[in-house]
Amino acid sequence: MATVQNMDKIKERLSQMMSASERRAQLGQDHQSLEDLVYQRVRDKIIYHELKPSERIIDAKLAEEFGVSRSLVRQALTILEKEELVVSIPRRGFYVKDISKKDVQEIYDIRKLLEVFATELAVPNLPENQIAQVEEIFRVAREDLKEGVVESTIEADMRLHGMITEYCGNERLKKMIKQYNNLYVFYRIVDLSQINRANIAYVEHYEILEAVKARDVQRAKELMGQHIENAREIILQNFNFYTFGINEV
Protein backbone atom coordinates (compact mmCIF):
# COMPACT_ATOMS: atom_id res chain seq x y z
CA MET A 1 0.00 0.00 0.00
CA ALA A 2 1.14 3.44 -0.88
CA THR A 3 0.24 5.04 2.41
CA VAL A 4 2.21 2.53 4.41
CA GLN A 5 5.37 3.20 2.47
CA ASN A 6 4.77 6.88 2.90
CA MET A 7 4.30 6.46 6.63
CA ASP A 8 7.61 4.69 6.93
CA LYS A 9 9.40 7.56 5.27
CA ILE A 10 7.77 10.04 7.53
CA LYS A 11 8.71 7.97 10.54
CA GLU A 12 12.29 7.91 9.37
CA ARG A 13 12.30 11.68 9.10
CA LEU A 14 10.68 12.01 12.42
CA SER A 15 13.26 9.95 14.17
CA GLN A 16 15.90 12.31 12.84
CA MET A 17 13.91 15.27 13.94
CA MET A 18 12.50 14.53 17.34
CA SER A 19 12.77 12.40 20.40
CA ALA A 20 10.91 9.16 20.63
CA SER A 21 8.24 10.45 22.98
CA GLU A 22 7.49 13.52 20.95
CA ARG A 23 7.33 11.32 17.91
CA ARG A 24 4.76 8.98 19.33
CA ALA A 25 2.65 11.91 20.40
CA GLN A 26 2.78 13.36 16.92
CA LEU A 27 2.04 10.14 15.12
CA GLY A 28 -1.17 9.74 17.07
CA GLN A 29 -2.92 12.24 14.85
CA ASP A 30 -3.47 11.77 11.16
CA HIS A 31 -0.32 12.22 9.16
CA GLN A 32 1.42 15.49 9.52
CA SER A 33 3.23 16.48 6.41
CA LEU A 34 6.89 17.22 6.62
CA GLU A 35 6.25 20.90 5.99
CA ASP A 36 3.94 21.06 8.97
CA LEU A 37 6.47 19.34 11.15
CA VAL A 38 9.24 21.70 10.19
CA TYR A 39 6.92 24.65 10.69
CA GLN A 40 6.03 23.46 14.17
CA ARG A 41 9.61 22.92 15.18
CA VAL A 42 10.75 26.32 14.00
CA ARG A 43 7.75 27.96 15.61
CA ASP A 44 8.39 26.22 18.91
CA LYS A 45 12.00 27.28 18.86
CA ILE A 46 10.75 30.85 18.63
CA ILE A 47 7.84 30.87 21.05
CA TYR A 48 9.86 29.07 23.69
CA HIS A 49 12.73 31.48 23.17
CA GLU A 50 15.25 28.90 22.11
CA LEU A 51 15.76 31.38 19.33
CA LYS A 52 15.73 34.70 21.11
CA PRO A 53 13.90 37.87 20.11
CA SER A 54 15.79 39.81 17.42
CA GLU A 55 18.17 36.92 16.85
CA ARG A 56 19.08 36.22 13.28
CA ILE A 57 17.75 32.99 11.82
CA ILE A 58 19.97 31.28 9.30
CA ASP A 59 17.90 28.91 7.27
CA ALA A 60 20.78 26.60 6.39
CA LYS A 61 21.63 26.09 10.06
CA LEU A 62 18.10 25.06 10.97
CA ALA A 63 17.88 22.93 7.86
CA GLU A 64 20.94 21.00 8.91
CA GLU A 65 19.77 20.70 12.48
CA PHE A 66 16.47 19.22 11.34
CA GLY A 67 17.97 17.12 8.59
CA VAL A 68 15.85 18.69 5.87
CA SER A 69 16.49 21.04 3.00
CA ARG A 70 16.53 24.82 3.23
CA SER A 71 13.35 25.07 1.19
CA LEU A 72 11.25 23.61 3.95
CA VAL A 73 12.75 25.86 6.55
CA ARG A 74 12.21 28.88 4.36
CA GLN A 75 8.63 27.92 3.78
CA ALA A 76 8.09 27.67 7.52
CA LEU A 77 9.71 31.06 7.99
CA THR A 78 7.45 32.57 5.35
CA ILE A 79 4.41 31.40 7.27
CA LEU A 80 5.87 32.58 10.56
CA GLU A 81 6.43 35.97 9.04
CA LYS A 82 2.74 36.13 8.20
CA GLU A 83 2.04 35.19 11.81
CA GLU A 84 4.20 38.03 13.06
CA LEU A 85 6.72 35.88 14.86
CA VAL A 86 9.46 36.54 12.34
CA VAL A 87 10.51 39.46 10.21
CA SER A 88 12.28 39.15 6.92
CA ILE A 89 14.62 41.84 5.70
CA PRO A 90 15.30 41.35 2.00
CA ARG A 91 18.77 40.06 1.28
CA ARG A 92 19.67 40.22 4.94
CA GLY A 93 17.76 37.32 6.31
CA PHE A 94 15.10 36.38 8.78
CA TYR A 95 15.03 37.56 12.36
CA VAL A 96 12.98 36.56 15.38
CA LYS A 97 10.60 39.39 16.01
CA ASP A 98 11.43 41.82 18.75
CA ILE A 99 9.46 42.15 21.93
CA SER A 100 8.13 45.55 22.86
CA LYS A 101 5.52 46.91 25.23
CA LYS A 102 3.58 48.33 22.32
CA ASP A 103 3.36 44.86 20.84
CA VAL A 104 1.98 43.48 24.07
CA GLN A 105 -0.62 46.23 24.06
CA GLU A 106 -1.61 45.57 20.48
CA ILE A 107 -1.75 41.84 20.83
CA TYR A 108 -3.80 41.90 23.98
CA ASP A 109 -6.19 44.49 22.58
CA ILE A 110 -6.85 42.16 19.70
CA ARG A 111 -6.96 39.14 21.93
CA LYS A 112 -9.64 40.83 23.99
CA LEU A 113 -11.61 41.77 20.91
CA LEU A 114 -11.49 38.27 19.46
CA GLU A 115 -12.12 36.27 22.61
CA VAL A 116 -14.93 38.47 23.86
CA PHE A 117 -16.61 38.03 20.52
CA ALA A 118 -16.01 34.29 20.65
CA THR A 119 -17.62 34.28 24.08
CA GLU A 120 -20.69 36.03 22.72
CA LEU A 121 -21.01 33.47 19.97
CA ALA A 122 -20.19 30.41 22.03
CA VAL A 123 -22.11 30.85 25.27
CA PRO A 124 -25.54 30.10 23.84
CA ASN A 125 -24.24 27.01 22.06
CA LEU A 126 -21.98 25.28 24.52
CA PRO A 127 -23.15 21.74 25.24
CA GLU A 128 -23.90 21.05 28.89
CA ASN A 129 -21.58 18.07 29.04
CA GLN A 130 -18.64 20.16 27.83
CA ILE A 131 -19.28 22.67 30.56
CA ALA A 132 -19.52 19.88 33.11
CA GLN A 133 -16.19 18.47 31.97
CA VAL A 134 -14.46 21.77 32.40
CA GLU A 135 -16.10 22.23 35.79
CA GLU A 136 -14.59 18.93 36.88
CA ILE A 137 -11.14 20.14 35.88
CA PHE A 138 -11.68 23.27 37.91
CA ARG A 139 -12.59 21.14 40.93
CA VAL A 140 -9.30 19.29 40.66
CA ALA A 141 -7.42 22.53 40.13
CA ARG A 142 -8.85 24.03 43.30
CA GLU A 143 -7.61 21.11 45.38
CA ASP A 144 -4.19 21.17 43.74
CA LEU A 145 -3.90 24.88 44.23
CA LYS A 146 -4.35 24.50 47.98
CA GLU A 147 -1.16 22.48 47.97
CA GLY A 148 0.66 24.93 45.77
CA VAL A 149 0.44 22.86 42.61
CA VAL A 150 -0.34 25.14 39.66
CA GLU A 151 -0.32 22.74 36.71
CA SER A 152 -3.99 21.90 36.80
CA THR A 153 -4.88 25.58 37.04
CA ILE A 154 -2.99 26.09 33.81
CA GLU A 155 -4.91 23.20 32.32
CA ALA A 156 -8.22 24.64 33.55
CA ASP A 157 -7.29 27.97 31.96
CA MET A 158 -6.52 26.37 28.64
CA ARG A 159 -9.59 24.20 28.65
CA LEU A 160 -11.96 27.07 29.37
CA HIS A 161 -10.53 29.30 26.66
CA GLY A 162 -10.29 26.32 24.33
CA MET A 163 -13.91 25.33 24.86
CA ILE A 164 -15.15 28.82 24.08
CA THR A 165 -12.99 29.03 20.98
CA GLU A 166 -14.08 25.62 19.80
CA TYR A 167 -17.79 26.37 20.00
CA CYS A 168 -17.81 29.92 18.65
CA GLY A 169 -19.04 28.57 15.32
CA ASN A 170 -16.93 30.91 13.19
CA GLU A 171 -14.11 28.93 11.65
CA ARG A 172 -12.04 31.94 10.75
CA LEU A 173 -12.36 33.41 14.20
CA LYS A 174 -11.26 30.08 15.59
CA LYS A 175 -8.14 30.04 13.47
CA MET A 176 -7.29 33.61 14.36
CA ILE A 177 -7.59 32.96 18.07
CA LYS A 178 -5.48 29.83 17.83
CA GLN A 179 -2.85 31.71 15.89
CA TYR A 180 -2.77 34.42 18.50
CA ASN A 181 -2.17 31.79 21.14
CA ASN A 182 1.32 31.36 19.75
CA LEU A 183 1.92 35.02 20.31
CA TYR A 184 0.68 34.82 23.88
CA VAL A 185 3.12 32.04 24.60
CA PHE A 186 5.88 34.06 23.01
CA TYR A 187 5.05 37.09 25.12
CA ARG A 188 4.07 35.31 28.26
CA ILE A 189 7.35 35.91 29.99
CA VAL A 190 5.50 36.19 33.23
CA ASP A 191 2.92 33.51 33.76
CA LEU A 192 0.99 31.35 36.13
CA SER A 193 4.10 29.81 37.58
CA GLN A 194 3.86 32.43 40.26
CA ILE A 195 1.42 31.08 42.79
CA ASN A 196 -0.14 34.47 43.55
CA ARG A 197 -1.11 35.06 39.98
CA ALA A 198 -2.34 31.50 39.74
CA ASN A 199 -4.78 32.10 42.60
CA ILE A 200 -6.14 35.25 41.04
CA ALA A 201 -6.36 33.70 37.61
CA TYR A 202 -8.21 30.74 39.09
CA VAL A 203 -10.87 33.01 40.52
CA GLU A 204 -11.20 35.01 37.33
CA HIS A 205 -11.62 31.89 35.26
CA TYR A 206 -14.04 30.36 37.69
CA GLU A 207 -16.26 33.41 37.53
CA ILE A 208 -16.29 33.21 33.77
CA LEU A 209 -17.25 29.56 33.97
CA GLU A 210 -20.14 30.40 36.28
CA ALA A 211 -21.47 33.02 33.91
CA VAL A 212 -21.12 30.57 31.04
CA LYS A 213 -23.02 27.95 32.97
CA ALA A 214 -25.79 30.45 33.71
CA ARG A 215 -25.80 31.31 29.98
CA ASP A 216 -25.36 34.92 30.96
CA VAL A 217 -23.75 36.18 27.76
CA GLN A 218 -23.33 39.76 28.85
CA ARG A 219 -21.64 38.92 32.12
CA ALA A 220 -19.42 36.30 30.54
CA LYS A 221 -18.26 38.85 27.98
CA GLU A 222 -17.48 41.46 30.61
CA LEU A 223 -15.57 39.00 32.75
CA MET A 224 -13.63 37.66 29.80
CA GLY A 225 -12.68 41.17 28.73
CA GLN A 226 -11.62 42.10 32.22
CA HIS A 227 -9.64 38.92 32.61
CA ILE A 228 -7.67 39.53 29.44
CA GLU A 229 -6.97 43.10 30.44
CA ASN A 230 -5.66 41.89 33.78
CA ALA A 231 -3.41 39.39 32.07
CA ARG A 232 -2.01 42.16 29.92
CA GLU A 233 -1.35 44.36 32.92
CA ILE A 234 0.61 41.64 34.67
CA ILE A 235 2.81 41.18 31.65
CA LEU A 236 3.33 44.89 31.21
CA GLN A 237 4.16 45.44 34.87
CA ASN A 238 6.82 42.78 34.83
CA PHE A 239 7.97 43.62 31.37
CA ASN A 240 11.11 45.50 32.20
CA PHE A 241 12.13 42.93 34.71
CA TYR A 242 11.79 39.97 32.42
CA THR A 243 12.82 41.45 29.18
CA PHE A 244 16.43 41.33 28.27
CA GLY A 245 16.74 44.97 27.45
CA ILE A 246 16.31 44.23 23.78
CA ASN A 247 13.72 46.74 22.94
CA GLU A 248 11.84 49.43 24.80
CA VAL A 249 8.80 51.55 23.96
Added chain:
Amino acid sequence: MATVQNMDKIKERLSQMMSASERRAQLGQDHQSLEDLVYQRVRDKIIYHELKPSERIIDAKLAEEFGVSRSLVRQALTILEKEELVVSIPRRGFYVKDISKKDVQEIYDIRKLLEVFATELAVPNLPENQIAQVEEIFRVAREDLKEGVVESTIEADMRLHGMITEYCGNERLKKMIKQYNNLYVFYRIVDLSQINRANIAYVEHYEILEAVKARDVQRAKELMGQHIENAREIILQNFNFYTFGINEV
Protein backbone atom coordinates in the same frame (compact mmCIF):
# COMPACT_ATOMS: atom_id res chain seq x y z
CA MET B 1 26.19 50.41 -7.47
CA ALA B 2 24.77 47.18 -6.22
CA THR B 3 21.21 48.36 -5.95
CA VAL B 4 21.14 49.65 -9.50
CA GLN B 5 22.18 46.33 -10.90
CA ASN B 6 19.53 44.71 -8.80
CA MET B 7 16.94 47.14 -10.03
CA ASP B 8 17.76 46.32 -13.61
CA LYS B 9 17.16 42.68 -13.02
CA ILE B 10 13.86 43.34 -11.36
CA LYS B 11 12.86 45.56 -14.23
CA GLU B 12 13.72 42.80 -16.64
CA ARG B 13 11.53 40.41 -14.72
CA LEU B 14 8.77 42.90 -14.53
CA SER B 15 8.66 43.41 -18.23
CA GLN B 16 8.12 39.71 -18.62
CA MET B 17 5.43 39.75 -16.03
CA MET B 18 3.32 42.81 -16.56
CA SER B 19 2.32 45.55 -18.91
CA ALA B 20 4.33 48.72 -19.11
CA SER B 21 1.80 50.85 -17.26
CA GLU B 22 1.42 48.41 -14.43
CA ARG B 23 5.16 48.21 -14.23
CA ARG B 24 5.68 51.91 -13.86
CA ALA B 25 3.04 52.02 -11.17
CA GLN B 26 4.78 49.28 -9.26
CA LEU B 27 8.23 50.72 -9.57
CA GLY B 28 7.07 53.94 -8.04
CA GLN B 29 7.23 52.45 -4.60
CA ASP B 30 10.43 51.19 -3.06
CA HIS B 31 11.52 47.99 -4.66
CA GLN B 32 9.13 45.16 -4.49
CA SER B 33 10.88 41.87 -4.26
CA LEU B 34 10.15 39.27 -6.85
CA GLU B 35 8.39 37.16 -4.24
CA ASP B 36 6.00 39.99 -3.51
CA LEU B 37 5.27 40.54 -7.14
CA VAL B 38 4.50 36.90 -7.75
CA TYR B 39 2.36 36.83 -4.64
CA GLN B 40 0.40 39.84 -5.84
CA ARG B 41 -0.14 38.46 -9.27
CA VAL B 42 -1.38 35.10 -8.03
CA ARG B 43 -3.58 36.81 -5.47
CA ASP B 44 -5.10 39.11 -8.07
CA LYS B 45 -5.82 36.21 -10.35
CA ILE B 46 -7.83 34.73 -7.53
CA ILE B 47 -9.67 37.73 -6.14
CA TYR B 48 -10.65 38.91 -9.60
CA HIS B 49 -11.84 35.42 -10.44
CA GLU B 50 -9.45 34.88 -13.29
CA LEU B 51 -8.88 31.66 -11.42
CA LYS B 52 -12.36 30.59 -10.42
CA PRO B 53 -13.52 29.35 -7.03
CA SER B 54 -12.70 25.67 -6.52
CA GLU B 55 -10.50 25.63 -9.62
CA ARG B 56 -7.30 23.68 -9.35
CA ILE B 57 -4.11 25.68 -9.40
CA ILE B 58 -1.14 24.04 -11.06
CA ASP B 59 2.00 25.72 -9.84
CA ALA B 60 4.06 24.89 -12.93
CA LYS B 61 1.49 26.52 -15.18
CA LEU B 62 1.55 29.79 -13.28
CA ALA B 63 5.32 29.63 -13.02
CA GLU B 64 5.61 29.41 -16.76
CA GLU B 65 3.06 32.14 -17.33
CA PHE B 66 4.99 34.48 -15.05
CA GLY B 67 8.40 33.38 -16.26
CA VAL B 68 9.59 32.41 -12.80
CA SER B 69 10.34 29.17 -11.05
CA ARG B 70 7.85 27.01 -9.24
CA SER B 71 9.41 27.84 -5.91
CA LEU B 72 8.12 31.38 -6.03
CA VAL B 73 4.64 30.37 -7.05
CA ARG B 74 4.50 27.79 -4.29
CA GLN B 75 5.65 30.32 -1.76
CA ALA B 76 2.89 32.68 -2.85
CA LEU B 77 0.35 29.87 -2.62
CA THR B 78 1.52 29.03 0.87
CA ILE B 79 0.85 32.59 1.97
CA LEU B 80 -2.49 32.65 0.20
CA GLU B 81 -3.47 29.49 1.98
CA LYS B 82 -2.81 31.26 5.26
CA GLU B 83 -5.00 34.09 4.00
CA GLU B 84 -7.82 31.69 3.26
CA LEU B 85 -7.94 32.32 -0.45
CA VAL B 86 -6.48 28.95 -1.32
CA VAL B 87 -6.70 25.47 0.08
CA SER B 88 -4.00 22.88 -0.22
CA ILE B 89 -4.81 19.20 -0.28
CA PRO B 90 -1.64 17.21 0.28
CA ARG B 91 -0.35 15.47 -2.83
CA ARG B 92 -3.36 16.67 -4.78
CA GLY B 93 -2.56 20.27 -5.24
CA PHE B 94 -3.78 23.75 -4.49
CA TYR B 95 -7.32 24.89 -5.18
CA VAL B 96 -8.96 28.28 -5.20
CA LYS B 97 -11.16 28.39 -2.17
CA ASP B 98 -14.86 27.85 -2.61
CA ILE B 99 -17.44 30.52 -2.03
CA SER B 100 -20.29 29.75 0.33
CA LYS B 101 -22.93 31.73 2.17
CA LYS B 102 -21.47 30.62 5.47
CA ASP B 103 -18.13 32.12 4.47
CA VAL B 104 -19.78 35.42 3.65
CA GLN B 105 -21.39 35.38 7.08
CA GLU B 106 -18.15 34.60 8.84
CA ILE B 107 -16.09 37.09 6.92
CA TYR B 108 -18.50 39.92 7.38
CA ASP B 109 -18.96 39.16 11.06
CA ILE B 110 -15.22 39.50 11.47
CA ARG B 111 -15.07 42.52 9.22
CA LYS B 112 -17.66 44.22 11.38
CA LEU B 113 -15.76 43.33 14.53
CA LEU B 114 -12.46 44.62 13.20
CA GLU B 115 -13.64 47.79 11.52
CA VAL B 116 -15.90 48.86 14.35
CA PHE B 117 -12.95 48.49 16.69
CA ALA B 118 -10.74 50.40 14.29
CA THR B 119 -13.36 53.15 14.26
CA GLU B 120 -13.27 53.33 18.03
CA LEU B 121 -9.52 53.68 18.02
CA ALA B 122 -9.24 56.03 15.08
CA VAL B 123 -12.00 58.59 15.58
CA PRO B 124 -10.28 60.47 18.40
CA ASN B 125 -7.01 60.58 16.49
CA LEU B 126 -7.94 61.44 12.92
CA PRO B 127 -6.25 64.66 11.78
CA GLU B 128 -8.63 67.37 10.67
CA ASN B 129 -6.98 67.78 7.30
CA GLN B 130 -7.43 64.09 6.53
CA ILE B 131 -11.12 64.37 7.28
CA ALA B 132 -11.36 67.48 5.12
CA GLN B 133 -9.71 65.66 2.23
CA VAL B 134 -12.17 62.81 2.39
CA GLU B 135 -15.04 65.28 2.65
CA GLU B 136 -13.91 66.84 -0.58
CA ILE B 137 -13.99 63.47 -2.30
CA PHE B 138 -17.52 62.97 -1.04
CA ARG B 139 -18.53 66.31 -2.51
CA VAL B 140 -17.26 65.24 -5.91
CA ALA B 141 -18.92 61.87 -5.55
CA ARG B 142 -22.28 63.45 -4.85
CA GLU B 143 -22.14 65.46 -8.04
CA ASP B 144 -21.03 62.48 -10.10
CA LEU B 145 -23.73 60.32 -8.63
CA LYS B 146 -26.41 62.70 -9.84
CA GLU B 147 -25.24 61.95 -13.35
CA GLY B 148 -25.12 58.24 -12.73
CA VAL B 149 -21.34 58.00 -12.44
CA VAL B 150 -20.41 55.63 -9.60
CA GLU B 151 -16.61 55.57 -9.75
CA SER B 152 -16.03 58.40 -7.33
CA THR B 153 -18.49 56.88 -4.86
CA ILE B 154 -16.35 53.78 -4.90
CA GLU B 155 -13.32 55.95 -4.30
CA ALA B 156 -15.05 57.77 -1.44
CA ASP B 157 -15.93 54.43 0.11
CA MET B 158 -12.37 53.21 -0.08
CA ARG B 159 -10.91 56.42 1.23
CA LEU B 160 -13.19 56.56 4.25
CA HIS B 161 -12.51 52.98 5.26
CA GLY B 162 -8.85 53.43 4.44
CA MET B 163 -8.50 56.54 6.57
CA ILE B 164 -10.04 54.84 9.58
CA THR B 165 -7.84 51.82 9.15
CA GLU B 166 -4.74 53.92 8.72
CA TYR B 167 -5.23 55.89 11.90
CA CYS B 168 -6.38 53.12 14.21
CA GLY B 169 -2.91 53.00 15.72
CA ASN B 170 -2.78 49.24 16.06
CA GLU B 171 -0.44 47.85 13.43
CA ARG B 172 -1.69 44.32 13.67
CA LEU B 173 -5.29 45.38 13.38
CA LYS B 174 -4.33 47.38 10.34
CA LYS B 175 -2.75 44.38 8.67
CA MET B 176 -5.71 42.19 9.48
CA ILE B 177 -8.19 44.65 8.00
CA LYS B 178 -6.11 45.05 4.88
CA GLN B 179 -5.87 41.33 4.48
CA TYR B 180 -9.61 40.98 4.82
CA ASN B 181 -10.03 43.52 2.05
CA ASN B 182 -8.77 40.90 -0.37
CA LEU B 183 -11.52 38.62 0.79
CA TYR B 184 -14.14 41.30 0.31
CA VAL B 185 -13.03 41.78 -3.25
CA PHE B 186 -13.11 38.05 -3.76
CA TYR B 187 -16.65 37.85 -2.38
CA ARG B 188 -17.96 41.08 -3.75
CA ILE B 189 -19.94 39.48 -6.49
CA VAL B 190 -22.49 42.21 -6.16
CA ASP B 191 -21.08 45.66 -5.78
CA LEU B 192 -21.57 49.36 -6.23
CA SER B 193 -21.90 49.02 -9.98
CA GLN B 194 -25.63 48.95 -9.41
CA ILE B 195 -26.66 52.55 -9.17
CA ASN B 196 -29.29 51.93 -6.50
CA ARG B 197 -26.84 50.36 -4.14
CA ALA B 198 -24.39 53.17 -4.86
CA ASN B 199 -26.92 55.74 -3.73
CA ILE B 200 -27.63 53.93 -0.48
CA ALA B 201 -23.96 53.29 0.17
CA TYR B 202 -23.23 56.94 -0.41
CA VAL B 203 -25.66 57.97 2.28
CA GLU B 204 -24.38 55.37 4.73
CA HIS B 205 -20.81 56.46 4.24
CA TYR B 206 -21.66 60.10 4.45
CA GLU B 207 -23.37 59.59 7.80
CA ILE B 208 -20.30 57.83 9.10
CA LEU B 209 -18.16 60.70 7.93
CA GLU B 210 -20.38 63.17 9.75
CA ALA B 211 -20.11 61.23 13.00
CA VAL B 212 -16.35 61.03 12.54
CA LYS B 213 -16.17 64.76 11.97
CA ALA B 214 -18.19 65.39 15.12
CA ARG B 215 -15.83 62.99 16.95
CA ASP B 216 -18.86 61.06 18.06
CA VAL B 217 -17.21 57.69 18.63
CA GLN B 218 -20.31 55.85 19.72
CA ARG B 219 -22.40 56.95 16.77
CA ALA B 220 -19.59 56.31 14.30
CA LYS B 221 -19.22 52.76 15.62
CA GLU B 222 -22.94 52.08 15.37
CA LEU B 223 -23.15 53.42 11.84
CA MET B 224 -20.10 51.51 10.74
CA GLY B 225 -21.46 48.30 12.18
CA GLN B 226 -24.81 48.82 10.53
CA HIS B 227 -23.21 49.69 7.23
CA ILE B 228 -21.17 46.50 7.17
CA GLU B 229 -24.22 44.43 8.07
CA ASN B 230 -26.10 46.02 5.21
CA ALA B 231 -23.28 45.24 2.82
CA ARG B 232 -23.39 41.63 3.94
CA GLU B 233 -27.13 41.41 3.41
CA ILE B 234 -26.88 42.70 -0.12
CA ILE B 235 -24.30 40.08 -0.94
CA LEU B 236 -26.30 37.30 0.66
CA GLN B 237 -29.53 38.32 -1.05
CA ASN B 238 -27.92 38.22 -4.45
CA PHE B 239 -25.79 35.24 -3.66
CA ASN B 240 -27.76 32.56 -5.43
CA PHE B 241 -28.18 34.69 -8.47
CA TYR B 242 -24.54 35.50 -8.87
CA THR B 243 -22.95 32.33 -7.71
CA PHE B 244 -22.18 29.64 -10.22
CA GLY B 245 -23.81 26.87 -8.30
CA ILE B 246 -20.49 25.74 -6.95
CA ASN B 247 -21.29 25.56 -3.33
CA GLU B 248 -24.35 26.03 -1.21
CA VAL B 249 -24.98 26.35 2.53
Added chain:
DNA sequence: AAATAGGAAATTGTTTACATTATATCACAC
Protein backbone atom coordinates in the same frame (compact mmCIF):
# COMPACT_ATOMS: atom_id res chain seq x y z
C1' DA C 1 -21.58 -0.79 -23.15
C1' DA C 2 -19.53 -0.63 -18.55
C1' DA C 3 -15.99 -1.77 -15.63
C1' DT C 4 -11.25 -2.60 -14.65
C1' DA C 5 -6.28 -2.93 -15.14
C1' DG C 6 -2.13 -1.12 -16.58
C1' DG C 7 0.99 2.12 -18.08
C1' DA C 8 2.23 6.92 -19.81
C1' DA C 9 2.06 11.65 -18.73
C1' DA C 10 1.43 15.21 -15.55
C1' DT C 11 2.00 17.08 -11.04
C1' DT C 12 3.58 17.33 -6.45
C1' DG C 13 7.08 17.38 -2.61
C1' DT C 14 11.71 17.89 -1.72
C1' DT C 15 16.47 18.37 -2.60
C1' DT C 16 20.36 20.23 -4.91
C1' DA C 17 22.78 23.70 -7.47
C1' DC C 18 24.02 28.30 -8.80
C1' DA C 19 24.30 33.29 -9.13
C1' DT C 20 24.16 37.41 -6.44
C1' DT C 21 24.62 39.93 -2.37
C1' DA C 22 26.09 40.64 2.40
C1' DT C 23 29.45 39.86 6.05
C1' DA C 24 33.84 38.92 7.95
C1' DT C 25 38.78 38.77 7.68
C1' DC C 26 42.98 40.65 7.00
C1' DA C 27 46.60 43.56 5.13
C1' DC C 28 48.10 48.06 4.84
C1' DA C 29 48.24 53.05 5.39
C1' DC C 30 47.99 56.86 8.63
Added chain:
DNA sequence: GTGTGATATAATGTAAACAATTTCCTATTT
Protein backbone atom coordinates in the same frame (compact mmCIF):
# COMPACT_ATOMS: atom_id res chain seq x y z
C1' DG D 1 45.89 51.69 17.63
C1' DT D 2 42.31 53.08 14.19
C1' DG D 3 40.46 53.40 9.81
C1' DT D 4 40.10 51.85 4.91
C1' DG D 5 39.95 48.87 1.17
C1' DA D 6 40.50 44.23 -1.03
C1' DT D 7 39.50 39.61 -0.79
C1' DA D 8 37.50 35.42 0.98
C1' DT D 9 33.58 33.32 3.14
C1' DA D 10 28.93 32.82 4.23
C1' DA D 11 24.12 33.46 3.36
C1' DT D 12 20.34 34.64 0.51
C1' DG D 13 17.13 34.35 -3.57
C1' DT D 14 15.93 31.76 -7.32
C1' DA D 15 16.06 28.06 -10.52
C1' DA D 16 16.53 23.42 -11.89
C1' DA D 17 16.55 18.55 -11.05
C1' DC D 18 14.74 14.34 -9.17
C1' DA D 19 11.90 10.95 -6.92
C1' DA D 20 7.29 9.66 -5.70
C1' DT D 21 2.44 9.99 -6.44
C1' DT D 22 -1.61 11.06 -8.80
C1' DT D 23 -4.26 11.56 -12.94
C1' DC D 24 -5.51 10.44 -17.40
C1' DC D 25 -5.92 7.52 -21.26
C1' DT D 26 -6.19 3.25 -23.61
C1' DA D 27 -6.92 -1.55 -24.07
C1' DT D 28 -8.89 -5.53 -22.39
C1' DT D 29 -12.39 -8.13 -20.11
C1' DT D 30 -16.98 -9.18 -18.76
